[in-house]
Amino acid sequence: DTAVSQTPKYLVTQMGNDKSIKCEQNLGHDTMYWYKQDSKKFLKIMFSYNNKELIINETVPNRFSPKSPDKAHLNLHINSLELGDSAVYFCASSPSSTSVANTGELFFGEGSRLTVL
Amino acid sequence: QKEVEQDPGPLSVPEGAIVSLNCTYSNSAFQYFMWYRQYSRKGPELLMYTYSSGNKEDGRFTAQVDKSSKYISLFIRDSQPSDSATYLCAMDKGNKLVFGAGTILRVKS
Numbered sequence: 001d002t003a004v005s006q007t008p009k010y011l012v013t014q015m016g017n018d019k020s021i022k023c024e025q026n027l028g029h030d031t032m033y034w035y036k037q038d039s040k041k042f043l044k045i046m047f048s049y050n051n052k053e054l055i056i057n058e059t060v061p062n063r064f065s066p067k068s069p070d071k072a073h074l075n076l077h078i079n080s081l082e083l084g085d086s087a088v089y090f091c092a093s094s095p096s097s098t099s100v101a102n103t104g105e106l107f108f109g110e111g112s113r114l115t116v117l
Numbered sequence: 118q119k120e121v122e123q124d125p126g127p128l129s130v131p132e133g134a135i136v137s138l139n140c141t142y143s144n145s146a147f148q149y150f151m152w153y154r155q156y157s158r159k160g161p162e163l164l165m166y167t168y169s170s171g172n173k174e175d176g177r178f179t180a181q182v183d184k185s186s187k188y189i190s191l192f193i194r195d196s197q198p199s200d201s202a203t204y205l206c207a208m209d210k211g212n213k214l215v216f217g218a219g220t221i222l223r224v225k226s
Contacts, residue, residue: 004160040125041203043161043216056213090160101209102168104151108160 003027006091006109013081014117020077021112023091029107031055031097032074034066035090037111043090049074050097081116088113120144123206123217132226136193140206140217143187147208147215150182152191155203155219164191164204196224 006023013019025032033056034046048056049068063079074091088111094100123140130136138152149168153161167173170184179192193200203219 041155041205041219041221043205043219045213048213092160097212100214101212102149102166104149104153104163104166104207104214106161106163106214108162110158110160 002109004091004093004107004109006089006112008112009110010113010115012115012117015081015083017081018077018079019081019114020075021089021091021114023074023076023109025072025091025093025107027093027095027107029093029095030071031094031100032068032071033092033094033106034074034076035092035108037088037090039087047074047076048097055097078114081114083116086114086116118143119218120210120215121206121208121217123220125218125220127221127223129223129225130196132196132198132224134196134224136196136200136222136224138191138193138204138206138220138222140189141187142189142208144208144210144215145184145187147210149209150180150189151207151214152178152180153205153207153216155205157202161205193222196222198224198226200224 004025047066052068091109151166152164155161165180177194181190205219206217207214
């Protein structure tokens with residue numbers, strides 16, 4: 001049973017399209033995240049939700065809109081895709097919003113590889 | 118300048134070698150230091166974390182923090198081909214982590 005699962009694993013789409021990525025965790029964690037990893041492997045936080053409430057919103061374009069229907073699910077919708085959005089998007093979860101900075105307990109999904117043509 | 122700097126490599130070593138992976142950082146407020154391993158086409162997984170300065174050992178892995186130099190290291194003893202992966206360091210900033218760009222390690226049998 002996969003702890004953090006995200007779908008789809010691969011997306012190839014044209015510029016200007018809209019796409020969504022879904023994430024689910026079965027670890028019972030309170031906090032979920034979206035990270036973006038660019039071609040140089042640099043991993044940067046985008047959003048974090050704690051028990052469905054948005055707690056971290058980095059300087060991400062408004063075209064990116066996260067949604068957390070419950071604490072086990074976190075989705076990411078991207079409007080008007082641009083070439084620079086091509087990256088691997090990782091969903092992650094942690095037991096709490098405070099524990100991650102102390103223990104690094106962050107559980108990642110396998111990533112969703114987005115290619116914008 | 119990025120807050121966390123890490124040489125991207127790749128670092129190629131023969132099986133059995135001792136590997137040293139390093140990160141430097143600029144923010145003296147960082148107190149917790151983590152190492153993650155990321156296999157190709159997978160998400161990162163936590164290897165170890167340390168608090169403040171000092172060493173921590175876990176099997177073949179040793180994490181070392183030198184806060185005075187703003188320098189952290191991960192040593193891998195008796196490296197194995199299965200250790201081939203990207204290693205990312207990370208540090209605490211408020212309630213989130215700041216990651217280095219990762220070092221690609223290749224262990225050749």
